[in-house]
Amino acid sequence: MSSEVKVPTLGESVSEATIGQWLKQPGDAVAADEAIASLETDKVAIDVTAPQAGVMGQHIVKEGDTVTVGALIATIEDGSGAAAAPKPAAATPAPSPSPAPTPTAAPAPSAPTAADDTSGGSSVLSPAVRRAVLEHGIDPSKVKGTGKDGRITKDDVLAAAQAKTAQPAPSTSAPAAAPAATGGERREERVRMTRLRQTVAKRLKSAQETAALLTTFNDVDMSAVIEARDKYKDVFQKKHGIKLGFMSFFSKASVLALKSIPSVNAQIEGDEIVYFDYVDISIAVSAPNGLVVPVVRNVDKLSFAGIEQAIADYGKRAKDGTLTMEDMKGGTFTISNGGVFGGLMSTPIINPPQSAVLGLHRIEDRPVVRDGQIVIRPMMYIALSYDHRLIDGREAVTALKTIKEAIEDPTRLLIDL
Template sequence: MTTEVRVPTLGESVTEATVATWFKKPGDAVAQDEMLCELETDKVTVEVPAPAAGVLAEIVAAEGTTVGVDALLAMISEAGAAVAPAAAKPAAAAPAAAADTVDVMVPALGESVSEATVSTWFKKAGDTVAQDEMLCELETDKVSVEVPAPAAGVLAEILAPEGTTVAAGGKLAVISASGAVAAAAPAAAAAPAAAPAASGAKDIKDGPAAEKAMAEAGISRDAVTGTGRDGRATKVDVARAVAAAAAAPAAPAAAPRAPVSADDASREERVKMTRLRQTIARRLKDAQNNAAMLTTYNEVDMSAAMDLRSTYKDQFEKKHGVRLGFMSFFTKACVHALKEVPEVNAEIDGTDIVYKNYVHMGIAAGTPQGLVVPVIRDADQKSFAEIEKEIAEKGRRARDGKLSMAEMQGGSFTISNGGVYGSLMSSPILNPPQSGILGMHKIQDRAMVVNGQIVIRPMMYLALSYDHRIVDGKGAVTFLVRVKEALEDPRRLLMDL
């Protein structure tokens, strides 16, 4: 029995693609959903997974072939049907333990995330591993993903070393069953020695669409940084190189790095930015470039909120099993204010304003890997206890790098608490495409004039950064005043005042 491998849907208005790379050759065993080949269209690169497990019996469309949607790419035979052709090969060509190997694959990375970087291997080739033991950690633009061992055995080969960019569904390593330990360990040890020669001998060919784009633009291959598999250039890479070349004359020359002495250089350390840090840097700069960002400030007397928390915190924790913090107060106060000033909870989409009739509250959290923003969905419908539980649970998983992409998407407004680090005042940067972010700061005793008397009050500065394209100054100030009023008299939240 054979299974056909066909060209998948390529996207709206895209009718054909070019076969850029085959990752398997006829006679190779394939697992279901294992990547067989890569297609390149005018806009995107599409990976084609195996629709069934078996043996790649025939490749119908070779590399460089232009194929239409639903065209036949290859044929997969059942594993049993491939025995006869395989027998024609010398017996020594197939390792005795081949049937005992298990592939370690890149797991699903989340919606719209197609690749990750291998940041850390916890095991090395030749090590014994238990089922579900952590093998390595992958880093995407937003989260870290741990990859467990799918089976017990020996880590026979690492195919993607640290620093390698891998696609979703790609192969990371191979595990041999316990019986193949003796054979697998020497082979794994010998692999590093053979790698340089293999990589040097490999001729990496760019996709046809990229080559055509380079020819049309008159740009050399040396000017293009390939981000595809094995460093291949894609059409998008060529477009970036062309744009960079066009912008170069107009852009001021980058300031050269100041000369350093040999002694200073020996005490410096150069570390490549992680994908998460690069994404944070890019998104923050985009927020400054794309929005008319402005910040307004106010201050709040935290006495009432602190007294209320002090009075009920023990009963609250006993009943709900979670501590009563200030974040639930601020979340509720923001929800209250957003009802009156809905444009702060809206976003711009082209020439439209999209008003959200819900509040998905982003709570910024610092982690060892960088800043992440888990989202409390439908915060406007949750109680103090529900909000506190969700903040605690997601904050814990954020620090452990366990948050999924879905849990950090779709926020409509964000709260950032720099006060936990001692910040007295700062201007938070918008979290696009949101139009508002509230910055909390350190609670500090200050002398205040109340009813003509100088008294000491626990005060906090508040900062609202907003997109002035959609939020007017009056709306921003009104929002911040409503937050202040709700915190200084929490009873207003109960009365919806």
Template structure:
């Protein structure tokens, strides 16, 4: 009996990944938990271990393919297997007409003994949706009744509160009746559709496909024949269906011309060269109908609805308040300019601003531990450590890896860890563990030019510090106006646990430590 290798859970809000590297090839022997392949997402790299010992029988998703959560990657023939056809004969006493790549025993038993003419009906069911997830919404059907398909070809996509789940065909055949239309909410184990086996393009029947022959029918371009056997990325299919694009309007950049999601986005962003400039239409009076013609109404995905609900719940559950102050950055800039060369020569890493802010926050959290605590039911959990979340910019957006035990580390160790996390973040090599467990967060909107903002809490944390742009401003000093490099600081905190006095005290201690960094050395 073969064992399926499927895409594991990729993390909250992550619904698809790209197959980066296969460490094994078909025919290789594998042991339990041995690494088979590596997947890359927008945030992290995920390794896929072998679920059983045996031989790698078939690779379904090649390197470069985009796959969804729970999608089929490969199949493994377990050790001691005599062959799928022998197994079916022993169970049924009949010779099977095909070997279903999915390894589904029930589908094999439903296979007709007389070939493609005598196909039997098979129910297409909702797969396991994950721990604590009991229902999903049918997002997109990639096939319609009467369409033929091969085994493991994507039939539809489901959306849950956490991830998107693709439903592959359990065997080659033809789609009969769709029981759950798009937008329908279905439960785990529910019935999605009915199919007939043995009639699809991949059923192994006697009829040969014209697209598989070297010479295509008259009038067909060779490129079209090559594309007919190429399965586009499910995410690309979904986007093309939503935007009303056909595959001949998109140029695929994947293997064998496979259309990826990025190709669809590029096609949508490109101006249509074939369209000549239209004659300028006479201006018409503004009306609600005219505005409606330029609007697009798109139903929120189940995942986006969940994100919106949870963000609002974070605001509703926490008594969130923000207090502000400003800091003269002259002291930090002077000491940084004085020692940056020696610092780099000794430690091999540049001396940046973030280590000063991390150390200043750790110093302030010692005096105001409420900002580093969290509420758990009717208890307050005080943390005798500081796991500092530090924002890092990446091509796909901001991520917040955690510098653990930052209160016990010096400037050099903090700068090295921030540098390492930054490189791994930009390369997409951060793990989920790297971004979990923070007790306090620093958000640096200043790198994007933000002068003032109110950062939102990251529950269950009770505090987050917002850094902003350093800007020269006229300041009064000893009765004279002088130009100083100033930065606004913002502390958002949960007023249920942090009083106003504690929040202001925390921010003042951060300000004092940054304006006179020598205070950090003397623990003042």
């Protein structure tokens, strides 16, 4: 008797997805609730799990196919996974002339394959890690996890793949003559865009075509924030269990600006303007499949520690590929930190239907004038891109200036100035 595997509910207003990867092939042993496929939606990857234990049956659809909620995509057949899966046969030793075979009645356990979910100190591999394991042909049981509780991260797999590539292949006979390198070879590779990348491309292009985009710039002296961070970071981490970063300062400074200039925190819907009395900030983070923007909600009510905890959690989950649709729903304003990649200056694009985005950049020592003297200060360029249909230039400049003043004098964050 077989069991049907159907596309699960994907989230509010999401009706279709793409088969990103089959994690189990026909004939593979499958445990109940084990991930057998990865679906790519417009924002996140979602695992499809087996409704029962058994053997992976037929794939109804192929990788890259678009499927809708409730669609049949595969079957799970009854049977013993160990008997049905051909993989253990690979562990059977070849006939040996040795007169005394090793006295083991039970077959030796085979090394976990790329599709297995168990590895070293980790009991479950995230979708991003599973994908990396399959792509690079890495045995997860031989990878030392550096994540929490010994979990394997995507970086661990990539490091193992690099080490594997660097190892010279063992020589068993005289090497065949390799084709002479001409030095003029030209190659092309075509890779299908992921659903996430397609969606990002469409949204950003739509933002350019729909909104009247404009960017205003300023620079910030980071001396006061750096001094405060260096002074309190150890006590902060000891008390809250999280590092004190710059994002919490900029988030709180943004709250001051958005409360002072409500239009920067507003959105256009049809012929109406929607104003929000709360601040939900989308924090742009890098994920394996591209840039994602999970939302830190009620930033105006969160403490510095609460903001840092939320950002750290989203960053880890983005890296592991475990963000959900709910994590990225909404948002009234966005902060994008290109400085972590070394960017000096940029013109960020707004995240529709939001009306503004703050761009942060790298900190570098530059000569500035203070009290008539040229001094060296740690400076950062900041940029505010905004929808000119809703936000006037005066409002945008004022909002960015408010952020600048709050960062240069963090006391303003405490007394709401």
